Amino acid sequence: MGNEAMTRAAIEAGIGYSSTYPGTPASEIGDTLSALAKDIPNFYFEYSINEAAAIEGAAGASWIGIRSLCTMKHVGLNVASDPLHTLAQSGTSKNGGLVIICAPDPGSYSSQSEQDDRWYAYHINMPILEPANVPEAYEFLLKAFELSESFDVPVLLYPSSRVCHSAGKIQLGEIKPAAAKGVFKPAVSRYVNASIVSIANKKNLLGKIKKLRKKTAQLAVNRVLEGTSTTGVITSGTAFGYTVEALDLLGVYDIPILKLGLIYPLSPEEIQSFVKNHNLQKLIIVEELLGFLENEIKETLYDGGIQVELHGKDTFPAADELNVDIVREGLGEIFKIELGDSYKAIMKKSTKAKSMAPPREPTFCPGCPHRATFYAMRKATNREGVFGGDIGCNTLGLRSPFALVDWVVCMGAGLGVAQGISHKSDQPVYAFIGDGTFFHAGMTNTLNAIYNNANMTLIIMENHWVGMTGHQPTPSTGISSIGDPVIPVQIKDVVKAFGAKWIRTVDPYRVRSLIDTIKDSMSQSGFKVIISDQECSVQSDRRFRKSLREKEGRISRTYYYIDPERCQKCKECLQKLACPAILLREENGEEIISIEEPRCTHCGVCLEICPNSGVVETKVNIHLEQT
Amino acid sequence: MKKVNVMLVGVGGQGSITMGELLKQVVMENSNIVVTGTETRGAAQREGTVNSTIRYAVNEPGEEFDERRSVHSQLIPAGEADIYIALEPVEALRSLNVVSEKTSIILNSYAIRPMSCVVDGVAYPELEKIVNMLKECSPDVIAINGNEMSREAFGDFQKMNIILIGAALATGKLPITYEEMEKTIRDNIKYDVEDNIKALKMGYDAYLQAKSS
Numbered sequence: 001m002g003n004e005a006m007t008r009a010a011i012e013a014g015i016g017y018s019s020t021y022p023g024t025p026a027s028e029i030g031d032t033l034s035a036l037a038k039d040i041p042n043f044y045f046e047y048s049i050n051e052a053a054a055i056e057g058a059a060g061a062s063w064i065g066i067r068s069l070c071t072m073k074h075v076g077l078n079v080a081s082d083p084l085h086t087l088a089q090s091g092t093s094k095n096g097g098l099v100i101i102c103a104p105d106p107g108s109y110s111s112q113s114e115q116d117d118r119w120y121a122y123h124i125n126m127p128i129l130e131p132a133n134v135p136e137a138y139e140f141l142l143k144a145f146e147l148s149e150s151f152d153v154p155v156l157l158y159p160s161s162r163v164c165h166s167a168g169k170i171q172l173g174e175i176k177p178a179a180a181k182g183v184f185k186p187a188v189s190r191y192v193n194a195s196i197v198s199i200a201n202k203k204n205l206l207g208k209i210k211k212l213r214k215k216t217a218q219l220a221v222n223r224v225l226e227g228t229s230t231t232g233v234i235t236s237g238t239a240f241g242y243t244v245e246a247l248d249l250l251g252v253y254d255i256p257i258l259k260l261g262l263i264y265p266l267s268p269e270e271i272q273s274f275v276k277n278h279n280l281q282k283l284i285i286v287e288e289l290l291g292f293l294e295n296e297i298k299e300t301l302y303d304g305g306i307q308v309e310l311h312g313k314d315t316f317p318a319a320d321e322l323n324v325d326i327v328r329e330g331l332g333e334i335f336k337i338e339l340g341d342s343y344k345a346i347m348k349k350s351t352k353a354k355s356m357a358p359p360r361e362p363t364f365c366p367g368c369p370h371r372a373t374f375y376a377m378r379k380a381t382n383r384e385g386v387f388g389g390d391i392g393c394n395t396l397g398l399r400s401p402f403a404l405v406d407w408v409v410c411m412g413a414g415l416g417v418a419q420g421i422s423h424k425s426d427q428p429v430y431a432f433i434g435d436g437t438f439f440h441a442g443m444t445n446t447l448n449a450i451y452n453n454a455n456m457t458l459i460i461m462e463n464h465w466v467g468m469t470g471h472q473p474t475p476s477t478g479i480s481s482i483g484d485p486v487i488p489v490q491i492k493d494v495v496k497a498f499g500a501k502w503i504r505t506v507d508p509y510r511v512r513s514l515i516d517t518i519k520d521s522m523s524q525s526g527f528k529v530i531i532s533d534q535e536c537s538v539q540s541d542r543r544f545r546k547s548l549r550e551k552e553g554r555i556s557r558t559y560y561y562i563d564p565e566r567c568q569k570c571k572e573c574l575q576k577l578a579c580p581a582i583l584l585r586e587e588n589g590e591e592i593i594s595i596e597e598p599r600c601t602h603c604g605v606c607l608e609i610c611p612n613s614g615v616v617e618t619k620v621n622i623h624l625e626q627t
Numbered sequence: 628m629k630k631v632n633v634m635l636v637g638v639g640g641q642g643s644i645t646m647g648e649l650l651k652q653v654v655m656e657n658s659n660i661v662v663t664g665t666e667t668r669g670a671a672q673r674e675g676t677v678n679s680t681i682r683y684a685v686n687e688p689g690e691e692f693d694e695r696r697s698v699h700s701q702l703i704p705a706g707e708a709d710i711y712i713a714l715e716p717v718e719a720l721r722s723l724n725v726v727s728e729k730t731s732i733i734l735n736s737y738a739i740r741p742m743s744c745v746v747d748g749v750a751y752p753e754l755e756k757i758v759n760m761l762k763e764c765s766p767d768v769i770a771i772n773g774n775e776m777s778r779e780a781f782g783d784f785q786k787m788n789i790i791l792i793g794a795a796l797a798t799g800k801l802p803i804t805y806e807e808m809e810k811t812i813r814d815n816i817k818y819d820v821e822d823n824i825k826a827l828k829m830g831y832d833a834y835l836q837a838k839s840s
Binding site: 169225 | 638639640648651655661662663664665666667668673674675676681694695696697698699700701702703704705706717718720721722723724726727739740741742743744745746747749750751752756757760761763764778783784785818
């Protein structure tokens with residue numbers, strides 16, 4: 001995987017510090033470093049509380065001469081951007097390169113937006129390297145450290161989700177061990193970014209970028225695929241691959257292609273000579289998302305007094321992910337090549353087939369405590385009120401049959417927006433937040449809401465893991481960033497310390513008790529906190545299956561099944577709880593509702609909610625012995 | 628240089644990521660094959676639609692590598708799939724843009740009804756209609772029920788993936804041998820190794836049997 005290749009490169013580069021906040025598509029970098037942390041010499045790893053904490057810590061290590069890596073998803077850079085704008089002015093150090101991996105998500109498969117982080121390059125004045133595939137992701141990471149150290153700037157590596165989650169082959173290199181410790185040497189003119197120092201540092205940073213523009217060739221990350229045509233392409237990252245394959249399918253092999261690896265800053269000299277040397281009459285720029293390269297290249301050509309017919313975002317879409325077909329259609333239009341009847345027939349048939357398929361939206365896993373919480377919310381509130389949603393698995397509460405998420409904005413904004421509404425509306429106001437998000441951005445908003453006496457209920461869905469991104473620990477898990485046991489933070493104590501007066505902790509599997517608690521909160525005024533506390537069922541089920549597999553220990557397990565004699569077919573479990581482990585089938589013209597045992601995680605919520613005792617439980621004690 | 632493209636479609640939690648990893652891992656040591664591919668992760672996973680792609684560019688021994696004719700994109704262009712493995716019937720309907728007459732379609736006929744059917748009452752199309760639609764896109768369609776085969780032989784659904792990999796091998800279109808896949812399973816799967824080897828054979832045989840009948 002691309003994420004593993006970059007992790008390997010970072011270890012070879014001798015990183016001594018790495019920090020991250022998990023986020024798809026970058027999560028597996030941190031996870032791999034967490035798993036390997038104890039085996040890498042002189043290495044410190046942390047799952048930070050958020051991206052700002054992550055980048056600040058990494059900069060600290062960089063300043064004292066330790067190579068540091070900070071990883072995040074694209075929207076994480078928004079959180080990190082506040083410190084990063086100023087950290088970039090202070091620079092890195094001679095042996096302490098600072099590399100940030102920020103992974104974009106074109107198509108927004110797992111994000112609230114597909115924002116184009118490349119534009120941060122203008123704000124922060126930070127070089128960006130964009131790999132097209134796994135071998136480049138590996139190679140560019142090593143080069144990013146050299147660049148960061150030789151130009152004294154943090155460097156952003158920008159692998160798209162397709163690169164992070166793709167396979168490829170790399171040639172492994174030697175691992176360079178990290179320095180054990182560094183020493184901080186005070187330098188007001190470098191680190192104290194106040195007033196005059198800040199301006200001086202900014203001028204200095206602009207100078208570094210200017211110098212880099214002249215030396216991009218030395219990095220050897222840009223290259224030309226030669227061709228004799230007077231139409232040329234400039235492209236980068238995954239768009240390069242789409243372009244090459246689209247040209248292959250169009251049967252065009254003579255187009256010169258300038259493939260950029262360093263996408264900021266560009267070398268005007270390199271762009272201008274690519275156009276001049278190939279006598280280009282037409283220049284096509286193929287890039288994901290907005291016209292960032294197009295903007296830079298147009299400026300460069302204008303400065304060089306070069307006139308050329310230019311196509312970019314006039315042909316290729318600026319929203320949603322590109323692919324070979326979109327690029328093929330665009331290039332076909334420019335080259336006036338018909339795509340043929342078979343292409344059109346394929347598109348027509350596949351569109352017809354798609355329209356036959358009922359939609360399949362993601363939903364909570366079997367046994368997910370969030371499902372029980374949303375079920376209880378629906379019962380208790382009858383969907384009357386305002387419901388703020390947040391980032392993480394609990395966003396899925398927006399789906400049928402719950403439909404209890406009125407907005408999703410960014411980490412912590414469920415509560416933030418809700419408290420604003422609560423001051424100016426008489427509607428009952430609720431907000432949901434997971435424990436990972438609570439620690440990331442929810443704590444400050446909770447304190448704000450308590451201090452300003454917001455009249456609302458906050459439901460903290462504490463499942464003890466960052467679920468959506470692959471089960472990283474949170475401060476309430478009881479496991480450190482590198483897997484050692486630690487004392488878990490009690491969220492109850494945190495909100496109590498903030499001044500919350502009405503706090504209830506309920507196990508959501510005890511649905512009826514949770515419904516009563518929610519109703520109780522509705523009769524109170526002021527800021528109410530309900531902690532819905534139950535571990536992520538994927539994690540608890542994994543442990544159960546592991547002990548079964550390894551045949552160790554003694555397990556007590558309650559199994560559930562639906563007794564067809566007693567089931568009244570009210571479909572409460574099937575349609576109102578909507579557990580994916582509960583199935584409806586027809587037998588001899590009769591509907592049968594049953595629990596699909598291999599998918600059941602034995603949470604017991606179906607028994608709890610069954611209005612006519614159709615669900616039956618059996619307690620089983622399993623004594624496992626190693627055989 | 629020959630491109631071989633495999634598309635895997637299914638529902639989050641069915642194990643398509645593991646399948647994709649095995650199909651990529653198996654050629655890692657082979658210097659004549661360039662491999663790429665990608666899969667859906669994160670929010671898109673939870674019981675939702677998931678896709679994985681595996682793309683090989685196979686160089687004949689002695690043939691020179693040609694960057695302009697190799698695989699680059701992690702996604703498969705329209706009509707270019709050689710094998711299309713659908714782990715769930717309605718999911719088979721969603722990504723047929725990669726299918727053309729050259730594609731071998733393998734359908735796992737075990738249905739997982741989406742919430743839109745269970746909760747909102749949208750009709751789940753009949754299997755026969757789905758198969759007919761698939762046949763409109765490519766005549767080469769084989770349906771097997773990997774879930775039931777796995778449950779019957781091993782008591783759970785976990786080996787369905789390996790059964791389907793066995794079926795994919797039986798198409799003869801993968802640039803790998805049966806033995807190479809068997810070795811990859813032994814080297815990479817930690818649990819129930821012998822059951823997985825058995826599942827591979829079950830899928831291989833089931834495909835050939837369905838093909839001949």
